[in-house]
Amino acid sequence: MGKARLEAFSDGVIAILITILVLELKVPHGTDLAALRPLVSVFLTYVMSFVYLGIYWNNHHHLLHATTRIDGKVLWANMHLLFWLSLVPFTTGWMGENHYDATPTAGYGVVLLFAGVAYFVLARAIIAAQGPDGKLARAVGRDVKGRVSMVLYAVAIGLAFVRPWLAHVLYIGVALMWLVPDRRIEKKLSES
Amino acid sequence: MGKARLEAFSDGVIAILITILVLELKVPHGTDLAALRPLVSVFLTYVMSFVYLGIYWNNHHHLLHATTRIDGKVLWANMHLLFWLSLVPFTTGWMGENHYDATPTAGYGVVLLFAGVAYFVLARAIIAAQGPDGKLARAVGRDVKGRVSMVLYAVAIGLAFVRPWLAHVLYIGVALMWLVPDRRIEKKLSES
Amino acid sequence: MGKARLEAFSDGVIAILITILVLELKVPHGTDLAALRPLVSVFLTYVMSFVYLGIYWNNHHHLLHATTRIDGKVLWANMHLLFWLSLVPFTTGWMGENHYDATPTAGYGVVLLFAGVAYFVLARAIIAAQGPDGKLARAVGRDVKGRVSMVLYAVAIGLAFVRPWLAHVLYIGVALMWLVPDRRIEKKLSES
Amino acid sequence: MGKARLEAFSDGVIAILITILVLELKVPHGTDLAALRPLVSVFLTYVMSFVYLGIYWNNHHHLLHATTRIDGKVLWANMHLLFWLSLVPFTTGWMGENHYDATPTAGYGVVLLFAGVAYFVLARAIIAAQGPDGKLARAVGRDVKGRVSMVLYAVAIGLAFVRPWLAHVLYIGVALMWLVPDRRIEKKLSES
Numbered sequence: 001m002g003k004a005r006l007e008a009f010s011d012g013v014i015a016i017l018i019t020i021l022v023l024e025l026k027v028p029h030g031t032d033l034a035a036l037r038p039l040v041s042v043f044l045t046y047v048m049s050f051v052y053l054g055i056y057w058n059n060h061h062h063l064l065h066a067t068t069r070i071d072g073k074v075l076w077a078n079m080h081l082l083f084w085l086s087l088v089p090f091t092t093g094w095m096g097e098n099h100y101d102a103t104p105t106a107g108y109g110v111v112l113l114f115a116g117v118a119y120f121v122l123a124r125a126i127i128a129a130q131g132p133d134g135k136l137a138r139a140v141g142r143d144v145k146g147r148v149s150m151v152l153y154a155v156a157i158g159l160a161f162v163r164p165w166l167a168h169v170l171y172i173g174v175a176l177m178w179l180v181p182d183r184r185i186e187k188k189l190s191e192s
Numbered sequence: 193m194g195k196a197r198l199e200a201f202s203d204g205v206i207a208i209l210i211t212i213l214v215l216e217l218k219v220p221h222g223t224d225l226a227a228l229r230p231l232v233s234v235f236l237t238y239v240m241s242f243v244y245l246g247i248y249w250n251n252h253h254h255l256l257h258a259t260t261r262i263d264g265k266v267l268w269a270n271m272h273l274l275f276w277l278s279l280v281p282f283t284t285g286w287m288g289e290n291h292y293d294a295t296p297t298a299g300y301g302v303v304l305l306f307a308g309v310a311y312f313v314l315a316r317a318i319i320a321a322q323g324p325d326g327k328l329a330r331a332v333g334r335d336v337k338g339r340v341s342m343v344l345y346a347v348a349i350g351l352a353f354v355r356p357w358l359a360h361v362l363y364i365g366v367a368l369m370w371l372v373p374d375r376r377i378e379k380k381l382s383e384s
Numbered sequence: 385m386g387k388a389r390l391e392a393f394s395d396g397v398i399a400i401l402i403t404i405l406v407l408e409l410k411v412p413h414g415t416d417l418a419a420l421r422p423l424v425s426v427f428l429t430y431v432m433s434f435v436y437l438g439i440y441w442n443n444h445h446h447l448l449h450a451t452t453r454i455d456g457k458v459l460w461a462n463m464h465l466l467f468w469l470s471l472v473p474f475t476t477g478w479m480g481e482n483h484y485d486a487t488p489t490a491g492y493g494v495v496l497l498f499a500g501v502a503y504f505v506l507a508r509a510i511i512a513a514q515g516p517d518g519k520l521a522r523a524v525g526r527d528v529k530g531r532v533s534m535v536l537y538a539v540a541i542g543l544a545f546v547r548p549w550l551a552h553v554l555y556i557g558v559a560l561m562w563l564v565p566d567r568r569i570e571k572k573l574s575e576s
Numbered sequence: 577m578g579k580a581r582l583e584a585f586s587d588g589v590i591a592i593l594i595t596i597l598v599l600e601l602k603v604p605h606g607t608d609l610a611a612l613r614p615l616v617s618v619f620l621t622y623v624m625s626f627v628y629l630g631i632y633w634n635n636h637h638h639l640l641h642a643t644t645r646i647d648g649k650v651l652w653a654n655m656h657l658l659f660w661l662s663l664v665p666f667t668t669g670w671m672g673e674n675h676y677d678a679t680p681t682a683g684y685g686v687v688l689l690f691a692g693v694a695y696f697v698l699a700r701a702i703i704a705a706q707g708p709d710g711k712l713a714r715a716v717g718r719d720v721k722g723r724v725s726m727v728l729y730a731v732a733i734g735l736a737f738v739r740p741w742l743a744h745v746l747y748i749g750v751a752l753m754w755l756v757p758d759r760r761i762e763k764k765l766s767e768s
Contacts (some may be wrong), residue, residue, distance in 0.1 A: 005199060005253055007581060012207030012396075015588030019596060020211060022662045024219075027600075027669040031677035050662070054655045061581055061651075075253075076371070079246045086214045086242070093219035101223035179652070197391060197445055204399030204588075212403060216411075267445075268563070271438045278406045278434070285411035293415035389583060389637055396591030404595060408603075459637075460755070463630045470598045470626070477603035485607040 003070045006078060010060060013082045017089060018053045021046055024093040045096035045108075048171060049088050052112070055178045056085060056119070063122070066136040069129045077118070077125040084115035105167050106160035112171070113153040120146050149174050195262045198270060202252060205274045209281060210245045213238055216285040237288035237300075240363060241280050244304070247370045248277060248311070255314070258328045261321045269310070269317040276307035297359050298352035304363070305345035312338050341366050387454045390462060394444060397466045401473060402437045405430055408477040429480035429492075432555060433472050436496070439562045440469060440503070447506070450520040453513045461502070461509040468499035489551050490544035496555070497537035504530050533558050579646045582654060586636060589658045593665060594629045597622055600669040621672035621684075624747060625664050628688070631754045632661060632695070639698070642712040645705045653694070653701040660691035681743050682736035688747070689729035696722050725750050 024042060028035040060081075067074075091111045095104040120143065127137045156170035216234060220227040252273075259266075283303045287296040312335065319329045348362035408426060412419040444465075475495045479488040504527065511521045540554035600618060604611040636657075643650075667687045671680040696719065703713045732746035 002257070005203060008200060008584060009203045009207055009249060011581060011585045012204055012588055013211055015585055016208055016211040016592055018658075019589055019592040019662060020215070022666060023596070025663075025666050027666065027673065031670075031674045032679050035679075036683075047659075050659055054652075057585060058648075058651055058655075065578070072250075075250055076246075079250075082210075083239075083242055086211060087217075090214060090217045090219065094223075097219065098223045103224050103227075107228075194449070197395060200392060201395045201399055201441060204396055205403055208400055208403040212407070264442075267442055268438075271434075271442075274402075275431075275434055278403060279409075282406060282409050282411065286415075289411065290415045295416050295419075299420075386641070389587060392584060393587045393591055393633060396588055397595055400592055400595040404599070456634075459634055460630075463634075466594075467623075467626055470595060471601075474598060474601050474603065478607075481603065482607045487608050487611075491612075 003064055003067055006070055006075065007061075007064055010064075010078060010082060011057070014053055014057045014060070014085065017085055018050060018057075020089050021049055021053070021092055024089065024096060041099035042093075042096035045092050045099070048175060049092040051175050051179070053085065053088060055175065056081075056115070059119070059178070063126060063136075067126050067130065070126075071129050073125045074122070074129050077122040081115065081118040081122050084111055084118050087111045088115075100164050102161045102164055105164045106157045109153050109157040109160060109167060109171065112174075113150060113157065116146065116150045116153060120150070145177065149177070195256055195259055198262055198267065199253075199256055202256075202270060202274060203249070206245055206249045206252070206277065209277055210242060210249075212281050213241055213245070213284055216281065216288060233291035234285075234288035237284050237291070240367065241284040243367050243371070245277065245280060247367065248273075248307070251311070251370070255318060255328075259318050259322065262318075263321045265317045266314070266321050269314040273307065273310040273314050276303055276310050279303045280307075292356050294353045294356055297356045298349045301345050301349040301352060301359060301363065304366075305342060305349065308338065308342045308345060312342070337369065341369070387448055387451055390454055390459065391445075391448055394448075394462060394466060395441070398437055398441045398444070398469065401469055402434060402441075404473050405433055405437070405476055408473065408480060425483040426477075426480035429476050429483070432559060433476040435559050435563070437469065437472060439559065440465075440499070443503070443562070447510060447520075451510050451514065454510075455513045457509045458506070458513050461506040465499065465502035465506050468495055468502050471495045472499075484548050486545045486548055489548045490541045493537050493541040493544060493551060493555065496558075497534060497541065500530065500534045500537060504534070529561065533561070579640055579643055582646055582651065583637075583640055586640075586654060586658060587633070590629055590633045590636070590661065593661055594626060594633075596665050597625055597629070597668055600665065600672060617675040618669075618672035621668050621675070624751060625668040627751050627755070629661065629664060631751065632657075632691070635695070635754070639702060639712075643702050643706065646702075647705045649701045650698070650705050653698040657691065657694040657698050660687055660694050663687045664691075676740050678737045678740055681740045682733045685729050685733040685736060685743060685747065688750075689726060689733065692722065692726045692729060696726070721753065725753070 025039060025046060028039065088111060091104070091108040095108045098104045123136075123143065123146070130136055152170050152174050156167040159170065160167040217231060217238060220231065280303060283296070283300040287300045290296045315328075315335065315338070322328055344362050344366050348359040351362065352359040409423060409430060412423065472495060475488070475492040479492045482488045507520075507527065507530070514520055536554050536558050540551040543554065544551040601615060601622060604615065664687060667680070667684040671684045674680045699712075699719065699722070706712055728746050728750050732743040735746065736743040
């Protein structure tokens with residue numbers, strides 16, 4: 001079964017999600033700079049979610065680039081990842097409008113955590129489909145970065161109820177950690 | 193005539209529909225967990241429709257993978273399927289906001305039933321375009337699963353006016369039945 | 385210059401337009417069949433616009449299938465066609481909510497007329513890029529069907545101010561005339 | 577790393593942005609021509625933004641057509657361009673509803689300026705990935721047109737606070753300057 005349509009469908013969904021995000025930026029009624037002030041925190045959350053979806057698209061790109069075989073489990077693991085990503089516009093809107101409130105901040109992290117788990121599951125499903133000796137399995141290895149991210153999301157969800165700004169710092173930190181595309185895969189591929 | 197654009201167009205429409213679904217999840221005004229409570233039934237309906245559209249994408253993928261010839265009838269049979277799928281966000285929103293009411297529950301089933309019929313018609317149009325000896329015709333056979341689904345949708349539409357929750361059980365049951373991609377096609381293809 | 389991205393971009397825009405149409409079908413507040421009654425004329429207009437966009441996608445598919453060379457003029461003629469198609473959801477919403485009013489009915493026709501002109505211009509730009517001896521030029525010939533459609537749209541725009549229902553009949557008639565994909569192109573291609 | 581998915585993803589995002597623009601054209605409540613009058617300035621802004629996004633898609637098409645190697649920096653430079661383009665529907669809506677006000681007019685220019693910078697950065701990242709002797713580097717040269725555009729956007733932002741209509745004239749002027757696809761790249765490619 002070909003991976004081209006899986007890539008095309010995922011590209012489509014992520015492209016739409018990244019564009020739907022901007023619909024949360026409602027056109028203000030005023031016409032001076034002050035009219036933009038209430039939008040600042042929505043805008044900053046928008047930037048962060050744009051970067052997160054960009055990271056997922058980038059890593060998805062790398063993951064599938066190293067993939068040769070797709071099966072039914074991979075298709076559904078991919079759908080599961082897209083499901084959690086599809087909730088990002090919702091949590092972005094909720095946190096963007098209530099920047100320093102505990103529950104929306106935690107909710108943002110919950111969706112990131114589940115998306116992280118879904119990516120982890122997808123990577124495992126793809127590795128299983130390639131067989132244990134696949135290049136991808138050697139390249140991803142134990143996926144330390146993925147595991148660290150999930151721990152940090154979980155910590156941020158807890159912190160959201162104590163010091164919401166610390167949760168924001170963690171979300172930004174994880175994004176920065178991932179901004180560099182996964183060199184491990186690129187390196188192993190170019191070595192072999 | 194190439195099937196690549198037919199696949200790309202269908203992927204695009206289904207990707208947009210699956211993403212438009214999430215627009216029904218309106219960002220709540222409150223900032224605590226209680227603010228999410230009215231969204232629970234909308235969310236559950238969202239999950240179900242996401243899975244249904246995922247199933248259609250998956251099966252569409254399998255159906256066209258086994259296809260070699262496309263003609264005008266296939267193009268329009270495909271458009272007809274996309275038409276009924278395009279109504280899923282509407283019935284999802286209506287049923288999601290009125291979870292236990294008869295008419296919205298029946299309406300959800302009516303759209304599923306017509307989408308099922310449209311898929312059935314599309315499969316027949318594709319088989320006709322390949323000729324009766326095509327691999328696809330042998331693989332799909334009499335399409336028992338498709339016929340059973342349509343009967344169950346019809347039963348659910350009737351039940352919606354008596355016991356709406358039973359209709360919900362049937363919708364979930366049919367989704368579970370289809371979650372596994374169509375092994376018949378995969379098997380026949382790998383045999384030949 | 386490759387035509388693949390032109391096709392992919394056009395597919396994307398048309399797929400999104402055909403899906404945005406459905407956003408005009410607002411989820412009703414009531415939960416019985418009577419709640420759907422005000423939606424009937426919106427729904428019928430939705431069906432007609434879905435069919436029109438489907439026809440444009442189909443014919444666009446045929447037109448580009450027979451194309452081998454793309455230049456800057458073709459790119460912008462294609463953009464021009466997409467521009468007029470992008471106004472279809474607007475006129476669909478306006479006419480759908482005011483089914484028997486003169487101006488919205490005429491407005492629907494104006495957008496169809498300009499889209500028809502844009503398609504005509506695109507076909508000419510593509511033929512010019514292939515050279516006058518191209519297969520496409522011989523196949524399309526004088527494009528009687530395209531010219532007749534434009535005349536009928538113009539008549540319908542006038543009729544909208546006298547007998548709106550006659551304009552609707554003409555819109556439906558032109559759609560039916562185009563529902564069959566352009567056999568002329570298919571025939572000439574298979575002959576040569 | 578393949579450029580196909582980068583093109584497909586960018587096509588998807590630009591196609592969605594160009595279609596989301598039209599959502600700013602809200603269906604009017606009236607049914608006569610007077611009901612369309614308040615939409616005129618929104619419509620004109622819509623046309624201009626449609627053309628700008630078309631220009632970016634066209635130039636992006638040309639830029640990547642001449643590209644053979646993609647790396648992580650190119651991926652993120654592309655994401656950065658898409659980010660600024662994603663703000664075009666927002667500034668279109670704001671300026672469209674307040675056509676002659678200073679701040680929305682300046683805001684429209686700010687997003688165009690940053691998009692211009694992002695395109696410039698993307699072109700540099702792509703050239704760097706090809707190596708300095710690449711065909712693209714020779715073709716783009718010092719990119720006079722890109723630099724002039726950025727200066728004109730900056731001038732327009734300043735003028736918006738003095739004579740908003742002059743800023744509009746500049747936006748239209750830059751669009752016209754770019755409407756012709758970049759012949760330099762086409763010429764150099766066909767020469768070599």
